[in-house]
Amino acid sequence: MRTFGARSPIYLPGEPAESVFLLVEGLIKVCNLTGDGKQSILAYVEPGEVFGELAMFDGEQREEYVESVDETTVVVIPASELQKLMVSSHDLSIAMTKMVCLRRHRIERRLKNLLFLSNRERLMHLLLDLSEQFGVEDPDGIRLRIKLAHQEIANLMGSTREAVTILLGHFKAEGLISIDRRQIVLTDVERLAAFVNRKVALHVA
Secondary structure (H helix, E strand, O other): OOOEEOOEEEEOOOOOOOEEEEEEEEEEEEEEEOOOOOEEEEEEEEOOOEHHHHHHHHEEOOOOEEEOOEEEEEEEEEEHHHHHHHHHHHHHHHHHHHHHHHHHHHHHHHHHHHHHHHHHHHHHHHHHHHHHHEEEEEEEEEEEOOOHHHHHHHHHHOOHHHHHHHHHHHHOOOEEEEEOEEEEEEOOOHHHHOOOOOOOOOOOO
């Protein structure tokens, strides 16, 4: 069991990939550095999820880096021990596979959006993605439990803080969202999904 303060590195690129981490408390983000040294956020991980899972399949070096958002507590599990547990437990093996596939699917979908969509469409897809993962019912719509600065949103969608600020202002004026102190509420999820011709399956907490 290890505890990290807010905005602390949990592991860095180039470190040996020998362990898998179970997040017990807090919030972490999985990141990459672009060629020009900018941060690209690949995923956020909540309590109850594991990360660094590629250590089970490729025990060489980490390629991504992971940083705590809040004060965070993790359980460090040797990859070899988790492999033994997965061999002995069919249910655990299936659950781990589903979790890894879901996270990779989200990342791949976001990367695909970076290549083919406009900034406006990227932000719409991102808000829908976040609502599926972090959405809670709110009197005004679907509220995102995670609070994001404009720069963090830009790092998630491969854009700039200035562009994100302008787009969020447009979305607010169009009645698609409301924002108060980094707290975003999707006030018209159906219309957001219709704009990008997408079906959404919300799993609100």
